Every structure is written in structure tokens, then in C-alpha cells.
Amino acid sequence: MEQKNQSPLRRIWALAKTEHKKLEFAIFMAILGVLSGFIPYFCAGIIIIKLLNQTANLSDCIPWLALALVGSIGKVLLTTFSTALSHKATFAVLAEVRNNCVHKLAKLSMGTLQNQSVGRWKSILVDQIESMETTLAHLFPEMTSNIISPLLLIIALFFLDWRLALLSMVTIPIGMIFMMTTMKTYPAKYRESVQIGKKMNDSIVEYINGIEVIKAYNQGNEAYAGYEEAVNANASFFYNWMKSTQFGMACYRNFSPAVLIGVLPAGLAFYLRGNITSTDLIMVIILSMGIVGPIIAATNFIDSLAQAGTIIESIETILNAPEQHHPKEPAVLAGMDIEMNHVSFAYEKEQGNILTDITLKIREGTVNAFVGPSGSGKSTITKLIAGFWDIETGSIQIGGKEISEIPLTQIADQIAYVSQDNFLFDDTIRENIRMGKEHATDKEVEAVAKKAGCDAFIRGLEHGYETRVGGGGTHLSGGERQRIAIARAMLKDAPIVILDEATAYIDPENEAVLQKAISKLVKGKTLIMIAHRLSTIVDADQILLVDQGQIQDTGTHQQLLQKSELYQKMWNAHIGAKDGELV
Incomplete structure (x- = not known):
């Protein structure tokens, strides 16, 4: 202040x-x-x-x-x-x-x-x-x-x-008087110009990001109209602003030197x-x-x-933005058990809680799956465990230590996080995989790519591992990007692996390859996964059923089938969908 x-x-x-x-x-x-x-x-x-x-x-x-x-x-x-x-x-x-x-x-x-x-x-x-x-x-x-x-x-x-x-x-103060008549509104006008410029920038970015949808649905005129309006508003604002200051500044520049x-x-x-x-x-x-x-x-x-x-x-x-409050000195962790106790969380306080009174325990070396309807809070739970946000209500512990007492860098070292929308940098495939371990050799990168099931398609590209993936990985398909993200996570070799719908973009032909890669990735590690395909988590040690921001039930696949009506409905819907695919 x-x-x-x-x-x-x-x-x-x-x-x-x-x-x-x-x-x-x-x-x-x-x-x-x-x-x-x-x-x-x-x-x-x-x-x-x-x-x-x-x-x-x-x-x-x-x-x-x-x-x-x-x-x-x-x-x-x-x-x-x-x-x-x-x-x-x-x-x-x-x-x-x-x-x-x-x-x-x-x-x-x-x-x-x-x-x-x-x-x-x-x-x-x-x-x-x-x-x-x-x-x-x-x-x-x-x-x-x-x-x-x-x-x-x-x-x-x-x-x-x-x-x-x-x-x-x-003549100097006379000229200054004319200048001040135009300058007294300058700070407010300039702040307004920044906001108008921001709207124009956002409009341009949105137009470019959405160009595929615009072309696919033939919405060029409508989408361009919004962009054009933002650009014209920016130009009109500056024209009117300069016009309003013209007389005062002209008088200032002519009176002062006289x-x-x-x-x-x-x-x-x-x-x-x-x-x-x-x-x-x-x-x-x-x-x-x-x-x-x-x-x-x-x-x-x-x-x-x-x-x-x-x-x-x-x-x-x-x-000056508030930082996440974590110490710099590494914490001593007693294993990799994860606990959440009475955690409530809201992205924006005005919008209400996304999670309410979440309590759970994930034991080291076990396979754990979060399932539930879309928007129930599954991804939010995993992101809180990964330290992407600090909580105000409740407690999250890793290895017996409050997550707020563990440096962010140490949390990042302990967790490999793979989401359905993994970002690839506009660099070579090799360097995108190498991000998992900065000083990995080329042999290590290629070895982990084989384990992730993506070595074959990489070598099939014109430049192989030196192929540039484009901004956000746009030169590759969704499944290819996902497999590279899995390879990157495997190279990191973190003790905790979080897979947020990691097979979302994988076609049925390659799903078996990816599941085999994931099995290698998580061997001996603590696995936390979110999956809509319930058949992929039937062998999980613990399944946590999330609905409306709360843990509704926990257990194995068989236990939940017996005691949870919601899980039964989800399972039946999943089996029905699979049968429909086979027909």
C-alpha cells in the first residue's frame, strides 16, 4: 500500500x-x-x-x-x-x-x-x-x-x-494552465485505454485460439464482428481522446515559448x-x-x-500478488502417505465451495482412483494434493507433514502430474520429454519413450526425436501428445503419480499400449488416478466416489458395487456403453 x-x-x-x-x-x-x-x-x-x-x-x-x-x-x-x-x-x-x-x-x-x-x-x-x-x-x-x-x-x-x-x-504559467486543462483527466483516461487495449488483446487471442471452431461451424462473420468491434472501439477511444486534448495542447505549445x-x-x-x-x-x-x-x-x-x-x-x-506460503528448507517426510482432513475449498469465495469437508487417506504404494460425475470435484482434489493451491480450511499432509510446511519445489519433485490437457512446448519431442529430468541423456529419453509406447510413432516422423511439436503440441494428435506426457512423467520417476484422465484422448487401438506404459510408470509408486472408463480401475486398491464436492463412499470395485447405488449406476452405464461400442 x-x-x-x-x-x-x-x-x-x-x-x-x-x-x-x-x-x-x-x-x-x-x-x-x-x-x-x-x-x-x-x-x-x-x-x-x-x-x-x-x-x-x-x-x-x-x-x-x-x-x-x-x-x-x-x-x-x-x-x-x-x-x-x-x-x-x-x-x-x-x-x-x-x-x-x-x-x-x-x-x-x-x-x-x-x-x-x-x-x-x-x-x-x-x-x-x-x-x-x-x-x-x-x-x-x-x-x-x-x-x-x-x-x-x-x-x-x-x-x-x-x-x-x-x-x-x-508566458510559461499561462501555457501550463492550458496544458493542465487537458492533463487533469490523463491518468483516468490512460487507465481506461489500458482496459480497452486489454479487451482488444483478449479478443484477438480468443479469435486466434478459436479459429478451428470458427472455420468448422462457418462462424467467420459473427466471430470477426466481435474482433472488429474491439479493434474499432480501441481506435475510436484514442481518436476522441486526442481530439479532446488538441486545443489545450496547441495553446500550451504556442504560448509557452513566446x-x-x-x-x-x-x-x-x-x-x-x-x-x-x-x-x-x-x-x-x-x-x-x-x-x-x-x-x-x-x-x-x-x-x-x-x-x-x-x-x-x-x-x-x-x-505484490499473494504467494503460496511454503518454506524454503526441505521437509523430512515419513513415507508417502497422503491425508486430507476436513478440507473445504472454493476457487472464488463468492461462488461457494467446490469441495466440502473432504477427509481421505491414500497409503504409500497403493493404486487409488477418484470417480464420479463431471464437475464433482475430482480434479480439484488432485490439484490440491499437487500443491497447485493453498487451502484455508482443513489439512493436507504428505508423509506426515502439512503440505504448507513443504517447499513447493519439494512437492513438485515428489509428484508427477499428468492431465488430459498436457501442454507441450514449441520445441523438439526430445526436449519435451527431457523436461521430466533436466540432465537426462538421449539414451534415457529414448528408453523411456519405448516404455511409454511412443518410440515407434516418433521414429516414423520425418525428423524423429528432433521433430518440433508446434505451439502447445499442435503438430501432434491428442493421443500422441498424451503418450509424450506419460514418457515425460516416467522420466521424472517421482514417488507419487497423479493421472487426471490420462487416457482421455487415446483411441481404443492404442489404449492397451498406454495402459501397459502406465503400469510401468506406476510400478512401486503411489498412484492417484481419475478415470471415466471404470473398467480401467477395477483392480484399484481404493476407489473414492466423489459427488457434489464430497466423498460419498470408498472401497474396492466389488465393495462399491455392493453398497453404492451411484457407483452401480455408473458401472452399468459404462458397461452398456462398452457393449454399444462392440455392436
Whole structure:
């Protein structure tokens, strides 16, 4: 909360704390560069005075011309060095911010991650952080130098004539008043623009992700209409926003630089009365013309500052998001027994509990199956065991330790999780399998692929194990992706295996191959599985029947057939479906 009350400038500076020294030196160089840029003005004033006094000659003017040239070259070199240094610092800061955000995401619960769309995360991590480059690289050196340098000029003008110094600044507040009329609504408008941009990003992502369905159902016009509406709304918003600020900004840019409106007539009157020398008047006129340019350049950063403030708010939603509370030191586990005691859980409190008073025990080395109607809470239970969320009510233990007392990395090491929608990265098949064990050799990868029953189809591909699978594994079928996910889990060799409908995409011809692979995967391990095909779990040591977020019954297949009416109905429906397939 304390950070949110800070100005955007302070928050940006805090974000760049690792590069403060470079940025401070860049600011110093930028100030010297702007001051160097004033040297030609001063030299020009000296030469003009000599010309008016008819004392100018080539030998007298050459040193001043040389000094003007040095000032011009110095400005170019100093500002170039300042900009290069600030950009170097900026890219380091942006890299650190991105890394911090990505590392933070790994510490957040799945609920926090899923509350935002993919388009939103992409917008923050890619677009918004990238857009800070210009602001961060130029804001501190250029804005600071463009504020300090005019102040030094004004001090010099006060030494020449305090009256004309005051008059040289009269048009600046007038111009500022016009600018403030447009800027007072800027923060709210920019936040609104971010939301409109988010809707457009989400619309684009949804359109691309759903293109297969759109084409299959010939819904191109309807789907495109939603995308087109979002894009047009974005364009219309910016057009109307810029139009509303046009008059105020035009007045600001024309009034502020008009310093001579006050300086020339007053200076002439003072000169005619003998209150100022021609030498001082000429120098005042020349120097006063250099005041407003840097100030306007500095105020141009107000826009960038407001944008950066909003972007930092987005970044802080990630960096300040509540993490899952787990220690860093490894816990000593007494085996791999899993217990849940009186666990209730809701993804969103407003939507009510998904699970209510769940109590169960899964013994080490046993095969356990969760069955029940769709939406009953089976997957939620397995995801809580895997540590994807922290619970607020009840207790979950692994090896006699509260799951909240076990580091997330240790939980991940103990569990191999295979879902029906396993994600494959746009890399080779070999590297996707190798994710199960980072330093596995090629032979280990290929050996585990054989056990998972996917070596044959992999070698049948044009590039074999070096075949790239496409984004999300789109170049492969659902069954092929699933078998690669099984191979990845086998390579991990974790003591607990969770299979969330792992055979969902497998055709009957390959199901036997996959079941054989799963048998090898889970040999000697604790297996937790979710399956709609009840025939695959008839030999399970324990079947847990889940309905409406509660454990309705537990037992073996035969025990549940005898005592559970719901299980009997599910079994009969399954057998009937199988008979129908055979007909």
C-alpha cells in the first residue's frame, strides 16, 4: 500500500534500483550536455554585441566561434553517451523486471494465474514492460537535465536583470494552465485505454485460439464482428481522446515559448530610460529564448510518466500478488502417505465451495482412483494434493507433514502430474520429454519413450526425436501428445503419480499400449488416478466416489458395487456403453 501512494517517478526509480549508479551518471552527463548546448547562444550574444559596438574583427571572433563549435560538439557527445548509458541500464532493468515477474508467477496459486486471461499476461509481460523502455531510458537523464538547465539560465538572467528575468517566465504559467486543462483527466483516461487495449488483446487471442471452431461451424462473420468491434472501439477511444486534448495542447505549445512578448517591449523601455545596457539587453534576449525549449521537452515526459505509472500498477499486481506460503528448507517426510482432513475449498469465495469437508487417506504404494460425475470435484482434489493451491480450511499432509510446511519445489519433485490437457512446448519431442529430468541423456529419453509406447510413432516422423511439436503440441494428435506426457512423467520417476484422465484422448487401438506404459510408470509408486472408463480401475486398491464436492463412499470395485447405488449406476452405464461400442 505504501508503494501505491508514492508518485510514479519514485516508483519507477525504485524499480530501477539495481542500476541507480549508471542512471545517476547518465543524468549528470545529460545535464552537462544541455549546458554545453547553451554555449553557442552565449557565444552568439558576445559576437552580436561586438558587431553592434563595431568592435568585431576576425581574430576576436574566431575564439568565440571555436567555443561555440566545442559547445555544439560537446552537446552531441555528452547526450549520446548519456543516452547509451541510460539505455544499457534500462535493458538490464527490463530484463530483471521480466525475470522477477516470471519467477513470481511460479510462486502464485493456479487460481491467481487463471483469474487473468492469457492475453492479459502477455500484455503485461511483453507489451507493457517493453513500452517502458523509452520512458525509463529517456525519462531520468533527459527530464532531469531539461528541468535543471533552464533553472540555471533563469539564475543567470536574474544576475543580468531581475525584472526581465521575471518577464521571461510570464508566458510559461499561462501555457501550463492550458496544458493542465487537458492533463487533469490523463491518468483516468490512460487507465481506461489500458482496459480497452486489454479487451482488444483478449479478443484477438480468443479469435486466434478459436479459429478451428470458427472455420468448422462457418462462424467467420459473427466471430470477426466481435474482433472488429474491439479493434474499432480501441481506435475510436484514442481518436476522441486526442481530439479532446488538441486545443489545450496547441495553446500550451504556442504560448509557452513566446517569452519575447514580455522581454522585448519591457527591455526596450528599460534601455531607452537607461536602466539596462545594450550589452545586457542583447544577452537577456538571447538567453531567454533558451529557457522554454527544455521545459517543453521535460513536460513531454508527463505523458510517459502517467503511462509508466499505470504500467507499474500492472507489474505490481504480479510482484505484490499473494504467494503460496511454503518454506524454503526441505521437509523430512515419513513415507508417502497422503491425508486430507476436513478440507473445504472454493476457487472464488463468492461462488461457494467446490469441495466440502473432504477427509481421505491414500497409503504409500497403493493404486487409488477418484470417480464420479463431471464437475464433482475430482480434479480439484488432485490439484490440491499437487500443491497447485493453498487451502484455508482443513489439512493436507504428505508423509506426515502439512503440505504448507513443504517447499513447493519439494512437492513438485515428489509428484508427477499428468492431465488430459498436457501442454507441450514449441520445441523438439526430445526436449519435451527431457523436461521430466533436466540432465537426462538421449539414451534415457529414448528408453523411456519405448516404455511409454511412443518410440515407434516418433521414429516414423520425418525428423524423429528432433521433430518440433508446434505451439502447445499442435503438430501432434491428442493421443500422441498424451503418450509424450506419460514418457515425460516416467522420466521424472517421482514417488507419487497423479493421472487426471490420462487416457482421455487415446483411441481404443492404442489404449492397451498406454495402459501397459502406465503400469510401468506406476510400478512401486503411489498412484492417484481419475478415470471415466471404470473398467480401467477395477483392480484399484481404493476407489473414492466423489459427488457434489464430497466423498460419498470408498472401497474396492466389488465393495462399491455392493453398497453404492451411484457407483452401480455408473458401472452399468459404462458397461452398456462398452457393449454399444462392440455392436
